[in-house]
Amino acid sequence: MDIEKLLLKVLNDEASSKEYAALESWKKESEENIKLLQELQTKHTDIQDGYKDYDKNAAWHKVESRILQSEQAPQHKPAYLKWASLAAILLVGLYGLFHFSNQEPAVPKEYKSAEQTMQFALEDKTDIWLRDGGSQLNVVSDFEEERRVALIGEAFFDVAHDTDRPFIIELDNQDYVRVVGTSFNLVNEGGEFDLTLYSGVVELHMNNRTITLHKGDRAKKINGSLVKYRNNDSNITSWKSNELVFDNINISEAFEVMEAHFNITIDYNSRTNNLEGCAIRSKFTNENLEGVLSELSDILGFNYKTVDGKVLIKDLACN
Amino acid sequence: MLFVDKAAFKTVFNAHYVPLCNYANSILRSDNLSEDLVQDVFFHLWKNNSTLEPVDNLSAFLFTAVKNKAFEHIRADKAYKKALSGYSTEGIEDKTEISMSSLTHKYMSMERLSSLMRHLPPKCKNVFALHKLNGLTYAEIAASEGISIKTVENHMIKALKILRTEYAKS
Incomplete structure (x- = not known):
């Protein structure tokens, strides 16, 4: 018998003694089973009247x-x-x-993006694109001796060249990025960062060490440790350019890129399907999720639907 | 020190923000006020982190902090006092002295189930809520939703299946 049917009967007081015995053995399987059953047996009438989901x-x-x-x-x-x-x-x-x-x-200036990518220039003519969805840039110095800002979220910087006034981006604790003139993409969220350099040179100051990055380098801080490598992801600034480039990559990678770009979840059965040799070469400019999905489905012949903000991919097979 | 580092602080924040807001809202009856207040409590805890001692029951500690802040607000709110004209605000606090730990438990378990329920598809969630939380029978749900009893049962089975996998993950 299905566990779900059994649980249903127990919750509805319809279970026979035999079924209660089955339940007991299911409870013995794991601590979690017991906890879940307790959870389900508690009445949570308050949830219906008024338990709210605040945006944490x-x-x-x-x-x-x-x-x-x-x-x-x-x-x-x-x-x-x-x-x-x-x-x-x-x-x-x-x-x-x-x-x-x-x-x-000097009054600190704050820039915060809402639903749209936000573009602006600082007083030194540094161009900045703030990624949509609440990325924030705070100007924290008066730009007299140094240009100092702090970033929470993701932004693309095209820093105006000025050897006399270094451009400094504060990350977390004592870590920061020091720039003279260059362009790069930077994500700084929850104590982790991801820096991709497109031109020039930057210095990354982390835990009192200095790491120099050159054009095409990418540095990431994950779980407190730093990894540096040559960047080969052509879609890092897709949020800014609105251009997705799939240059002969596997469909599973393409889905990952789309998840990051559209900020959604894509479900496909990666385990049941053999996706090897399922390469895709395509380029999308200013295309929305629906447009990209419909073209990919034409190429690869899968079905899809959007449920609850999630995209479900069905019948994905690579021939 | 109460929080080991900022990551720990963020984890605690994420786990408690929604239930604390719900609790604050039960006292203040204002979403905005409640959110501001809870954010304020977290901000000050972090600012004073280095001087704070670790506590045994962090959840109960947070609920107590929010409760105190909420009543502080009510006491300071002159308009509220005026509305009560003549009545003392003394007794208000006592009413909530039921037991901070049972109250904490109530809100945290409400949060757990409601966050599990977020994984359910809309129709399925609706049926589950009607049956499990509002106590409607299958026949009543079938009639009010215009679906068959069999479909109600299928929704319930699906709901339990999803809740079970999500519970295992959490």
Whole structure:
């Protein structure tokens, strides 16, 4: 008998003594079985009336950026500066005529992307693309001696060349990236980062060590350790260019690229299907998920449907 | 030190944020206020991490922290006091002194089941909730949803199957 049918009968008080015996032996199989049964037997009437699902990812971003800001805020600001800035705000607010830019301490600027990729230039003409979905860049210095910013999330940097004022991106703890002029993609999330260099040279400062990266290098911090290798993924900046390039890669890799690009989950039966030799060569520009899926399904002859934000791939076979 | 490092802090945050917000909301009756308050509690815990002692029951500790903060807010809220005009706010806290650990347990287990249920397809989840949580019989569900009793049973079996695999994973 199916365990599910058995569980159903037990939960509905319809089980026979024989079935209860079967349940007992199932319970003996693992600790988890016992816990699950207890879980299912508890009445959770509250869930229906009012247990809500708050967005913990958005909340985490808020808390983390608050932490980041408080860590970067000057510890002991002279009191007169506070009064000067307060006075400045009051006066500007009242009259809107005076320019206090000389006396005012630099106010940190924050950029945060919403549903769209956000592009802007900093005052030094550094171009920045912030990935959609709540990536955040904070400008934390006045750019007088050095250009210092902090990133949470993912961004592409095209840093304006200026040997006198190094460009510094704070990552986590004491780690940072130091740049003179170059372009690169950087992801900094949850204490891990992923840096891919497209031109020039950058220095990565991590745990008081300095690692120099050259054009085409990629460095990742995963679980506290650093890996450096030559980048061969042509789709890292697909979020920015809106271009997906499948250059003779296996369909399973293509699905991975699509998952990262469209921020979705793709389910396909990788175990039951032999996907070897299932290579794909194609290029998509400004195409949405549906467009890419429909073309891939034409090429490879599979069926697909979207359920609950997940894409289910069926009948995937490579001939 | 309460949290070993930021990764540990984040793990605790992720596991408790939703149940804590639900709890705060049961006191404050405002989603925005509740979320702000819970975020505030976490922010201050991290800021003071180095001076905090490890605790035995972290969940109960967090629920207590949120409870105290929520009542602090209510006490500070003059409008609330005015609405109560003449009544003392003293007794409010006592009502919730049921037992912090049973309350913590209640919210954490609600979170567990509700997060398991997030894996269910919509129709399946609906049937499961109607039967398991609202106590409707198969016949009642079949009638209200316009499906056959057999289909209700199939949805239930499917729900249990998914819950079982997700539970094993979690």
